Amino acid sequence: MAPKKHSGFMMYVTEFRKKKPEGQRMSLSQAIDYCGSIWKGMTDQQRGPYISGAKNADVASRARRDTLNCHGEVIAAREKEERDAAKEIGSMKRNIDRMVREGRNRCDLENTKFIFATFNYFVRGLNSQIYIPAEFSACQFSLKRGVNSLYSTMIDPGHLIFGLACDAMKHSGGTHRLPLPPLALGEPIMSKLYQSIQDYLRSRLDRGDQDLKSLPVFTKTDDITMVKSCFHFIKTGCEEEQRKHEGNYDEDEDRFYKVDVSKFLPIVVYDVQYLFLALKKEAMDVGGLTSEKPNLYVTDAFFSRDFYEFQDGISCQYHEEIDRSKYCTQSRVNRWAYTFCDYMCADLAITMLPGKHMPPSYKSATVQAKFNSDASVDSFFSLATAPSSTLNRKDREERSPSPTISTASSLTSINSIPAPKVPNTASPKKFQENPTIWGGTLKHYGVLLKETKDRFILKYDKAIDDFSDDDFNVTINDMSWSRP
Structure with a gap:
């Protein structure tokens, strides 16, 4: 950023506030108003020292360079980013603790609802935190009911970042194997997609619209930046479509799809692994367990084991058919919910049911x-x-029978997960x-x-x-x- 340029008048105002008794009692705006009339009456000879001092200050400002680290980054700016990040993490943890405590204070911890959400992406920008989304899934979870509802959809972003098609092919081929644009599956209209996501998140939270100021979702620690970027991509695409006034034509409904962007609530992304720790501690307290409380390292180690990583029957139909259920977003949010239940239902004496607290193929009745x-x-x-x-x-x-699999190429909202024979x-x-x-x-x-x-x-x-x-x-x- 270019250094700030100094002016002779402001040099005079600064001197007036420092040396004159009446200037010391004035604020900056008052001193500027008072000195303005005096400056207009001064001759060029009287203004000369202040103008010269302003030029010298500009030269000194340009000669001064900020200290850089080994990566060429300004140390002061980097430290400010770290402070801001630490402040954001602290605020997030306090909000998660508050949500869990509210559930306990209501004597209804086992029925407190949380939304787990995650994305798959096609490619990431080289020097930026920009991700192009490919698939999205979310589920509503509580300890009492387990996975109560499921939302899953594929996304057609329309284009990739220029020059990164090869990187997108490598990432997709090694993970989810979704077709790349322009052959991508799923919803191509960002307005319709963002409206659908907003409607699902609104309908699955406990509080009424009058108390709802944001839509909290939970994802893994390492995926928080990616999930935020994907939500931002969809929201930006929605706003761009609405700015065109003509909207984007929806062939399914034979009309232009328009939404009221002002009614959308901000989506806040929280850490599901910290929720795992906070909820475990409260569950142990409610259950009257006297054993030593776990710390974040213990719960992270348990969560990262991912016992259900290779479980079939919990992903979308597309990934089941190509044998890539491990990377399916629907499978991931289901596995997180099953891991929560596996670790905490015993503390509250909650009976685990197939398809809700564990995969449908598990027989828990016996x-x-x-x-x-x-x-x-x-x-x-x-x-x-x-x-x-x-x-x-x-x-x-x-x-036991397998669960119903959602359609891969369309928006899916499942209120219940039956277990057909x-x-x-x-x-x-x-x-x-x-x-x-x-x-x-x-x-x-x-x-x-x-x-x-x-x-x-x-x-x-x-x-x-x-x-x-x-x-x-x-x-x-x-x-x-x-x-x-």
Whole structure:
């Protein structure tokens, strides 16, 4: 930025405020008004020293250079950015703590609703935080109801950043494998897309419109910048379409699609991993657990394990068909919700239901964990501490049905996730050999199933999960079996 230019008049005003008693009692605006008439009556000879001083100040200002770091950035500006970022993070954490405390103060922590949201993107700008969105998903979550509703859509941005088509091909090919523009799937009208997202977020929050000042969503720590940029891209596209006055033609509804941009609420992106910590602490307090409270490092380690990473049946139809469910945004928000339930439902004695608190292919109706207390809850995380247990052969061989998959090329809002019946394609032999594998995910926990005459005792030393992106193989080592 160019240095500020000095003026002879302002040099005179500064001197007047410093040396004259009456000037010391004046504000800057009062001194300027008072000195204006005096300056007009001064001769060029009287003005000369002040004009000369202003020129000398300009020369000194241009000669002064800011100190740079090793990256060529101004240190003072960089430090200011870090302070602003730290202030923003502190404000975000206080807001998350407030949301969780409000739920506890209402004695309704288990029914407090949160919105999980994330994007897939085609490409990122080289020297900027600009992301071109490709897919968006959001879900409403609470500990009591689990995943209560789901919104998923693909996005057609119309174009990519000039010169980055090769980078977009590499990123897409290595992750979500969505077709690039101009062959992209999904909604091409940003006004319609942003209106739909706003409507969904508004309808899924507890507070009324009169109290609603922003729309909070939660995403992973590393994705906050990306999610903010994608929301900004869609909002900017919506505003540009509306400025054209003619709007953008909607072929489906045979009319111009116009929206009132002034009614849109700002979308605020929060850290889902900090929410994971805050909600866990409050759940332990409400549940009366006296064990040591976890810290952010413990909860981040648990969250990053992503137990359901290779779970099928929880992503969109497109990614299920191309075997890329791991990268699907619908799968990601579902997995976050299942991880929350897996870690906290036991604290509040909430029964976990397939399709709500865990993937639909998991059979929780027959999985019960016995604790020292009288409570009996369903939680695969809690089952890790259960003693050796019995397994029913029949329950191992049965599989629960998969959930309904949303249409890949259209906007989808699912109020409930039913579990339709599908043919049983599981291999009984595979489940007899590996009885603790459900839906391709390894659970090496002691489990107590319904007692029957035909049962086994499971004893193990350790179990190792070996997954690969190609075939998702699972192997079990050091596991022994013995009949009672």
